[in-house]
Amino acid sequence: MNKRLLILAFLFSAAATPAVAQGPVSITPKMPVAELFGGFSYARLNDSGTSTNTKGIVGSFAWNASLGCNSSRTPAITSRRTRRECHLYGNHYGARVFHRERNKWRASPFAEFLVGGSHVNNTVSGPGGLTYTDLAFSMKAGGGVDFNLSPHFAVRVFDADYYRTSLFSAHQNNIWLSTGFVIRLGGARPE
Numbered sequence: 001m002n003k004r005l006l007i008l009a010f011l012f013s014a015a016a017t018p019a020v021a022q023g024p025v026s027i028t029p030k031m032p033v034a035e036l037f038g039g040f041s042y043a044r045l046n047d048s049g050t051s052t053n054t055k056g057i058v059g060s061f062a063w064n065a066s067l068g069c070n071s072s073r074t075p076a077i078t079s080r081r082t083r084r085e086c087h088l089y090g091n092h093y094g095a096r097v098f099h100r101e102r103n104k105w106r107a108s109p110f111a112e113f114l115v116g117g118s119h120v121n122n123t124v125s126g127p128g129g130l131t132y133t134d135l136a137f138s139m140k141a142g143g144g145v146d147f148n149l150s151p152h153f154a155v156r157v158f159d160a161d162y163y164r165t166s167l168f169s170a171h172q173n174n175i176w177l178s179t180g181f182v183i184r185l186g187g188a189r190p191e
Helices: 002-021
Strands: 034-047 050-063 067-073 083-098 107-125 130-148 153-165 172-185
Touching (some): 034 083, 050 083, 083 130, 107 153, 130 172
Antiparallel strands (some): 034 172, 050 067, 107 130
């Protein structure tokens, strides 16, 4: 009888082994090696009580979530009698920290603090036209949310930043908004 119990115990343990192997599996997220972002941007630029709305394209490259640079170009802004063109370019570097935990919304919120320089070129044509250009220190602080389509593709739903510039020997407190697409290179993370 002990022999039958031993055989039965062996059969149950052998049958239960595949069930144990199929238990919950933990997926360890890996940081992407690099991220490319491209999209649309809107900036509300404030200077000495005058506000200018600009829009254009934005692109960034991030490596290991510790380096980010943003470049943008804004199209011309036109008024009634005179034509005003405002082009703003910027390169910013700094930290962007993501919360990459798996969730049911497939969202990855992030915060960022970037410093660098901005170059502005304002041209007013028409009678008495002028051109103003300057290069100065600038910084961005804010955050946003990425909606993950797959481990390597995402939609940046929004990126909102406080954008401080020091153009023309004065400080400007601006708002910068952007949205677009993200391509992640290397690494893998759960969806």
